[in-house]
Amino acid sequence: MAPRRVVVFPSSTELGPVLARLVTSRAQEAIRSHGRFTLGLSGGSLVSMLSRELLALPGLDCSKWVVGFCDERLVSFDDPESTYGLYKSQLFSKINIPESGILTIDTSLLVNECAEDYTRKLKKAFPDDHFPVFDMLLLGMGPDGHTCSLFPDHPLLDEEKKIVAPISDSPKPPPQRVTMTFPVVNSARCVAFVSTGGSKAAVLKGVLEGREGPAFPAARVVPTHGELFWLIDEPAAASLTIDVERLGSGAKL
Numbered sequence: 001m002a003p004r005r006v007v008v009f010p011s012s013t014e015l016g017p018v019l020a021r022l023v024t025s026r027a028q029e030a031i032r033s034h035g036r037f038t039l040g041l042s043g044g045s046l047v048s049m050l051s052r053e054l055l056a057l058p059g060l061d062c063s064k065w066v067v068g069f070c071d072e073r074l075v076s077f078d079d080p081e082s083t084y085g086l087y088k089s090q091l092f093s094k095i096n097i098p099e100s101g102i103l104t105i106d107t108s109l110l111v112n113e114c115a116e117d118y119t120r121k122l123k124k125a126f127p128d129d130h131f132p133v134f135d136m137l138l139l140g141m142g143p144d145g146h147t148c149s150l151f152p153d154h155p156l157l158d159e160e161k162k163i164v165a166p167i168s169d170s171p172k173p174p175p176q177r178v179t180m181t182f183p184v185v186n187s188a189r190c191v192a193f194v195s196t197g198g199s200k201a202a203v204l205k206g207v208l209e210g211r212e213g214p215a216f217p218a219a220r221v222v223p224t225h226g227e228l229f230w231l232i233d234e235p236a237a238a239s240l241t242i243d244v245e246r247l248g249s250g251a252k253l
């Protein structure tokens with residue numbers, strides 16, 4: 001297990017460019033080693049940060065990228081809640097990723113079937129893996145410590161067999177979603193959380209420094225063989241007492 005790196009930036013302005021370069025450096029390594037780069041995306045504020053920062057890089061080539069979604073809300077793609085819809089308008093429509101390289105859910109299905117269909121798509125994209133091994137997953141963390149659509153105290157936290165699970169009682173709307181499970185998340189070669197803002201400070205302390213009682217879902221992200229980054233800003237880091245790295249926009253991870 002690679003050591004966890006907790007990296008603090010003055011603000012998201014400095015964090016953004018470092019995140020984009022981390023993604024493209026892992027993409028280059030993956031393409032060199034096995035011919036493609038598989039990336040799992042999350043929603044929230046990550047969508048606009050990642051899109052903006054990737055598009056600012058000169059010569060971005062995504063022709064060998066395969067992207068999936070760490071979780072997705074079961075709403076139509078033109079709904080403002082659709083994570084795919086947001087990435088489509090802010091990123092996919094502006095880069096040279098092939099249509100076949102974007103693994104989406106089928107929003108016409110009921111939630112259980114949607115999870116089964118998305119499982120089939122992932123199995124097809126990762127035919128050699130028991131659990132898909134993504135080169136990189138980008139995750140966010142909610143104020144309750146959830147990540148993907150894995151919420152505190154939910155039975156899905158203990159899912160050990162499924163690749164993708166349906167959830168129809170998400171405490172955060174919309175209630176119907178599909179989510180990657182922990183076995184998939186923890187199989188990734190690299191996982192990077194992005195978490196910014198003072199509203200995350202208390203939960204981030206509980207996630208990174210432990211707490212009494214059950215661990216927050218985000219704290220259960222510990223890649224078995226992969227790297228783990230927590231990219232955060234000073235307001236989010238305000239309550240931490242652990243050693244962290246403090247870096248600026250020119251850093252290379």
Ligand SMILES: O=C(O)[C@H](O)[C@@H](O)[C@H](O)[C@H](O)COP(=O)(O)O
Nearest residue numbers: 042043044045046140141142172
């Ligand atoms: O599916 C969702 O409801 C969101 O995508 C959610 O899981 C988000 O990733 C976190 O709440 C972090 O969001 P922020 O980065 O915007 O704080």
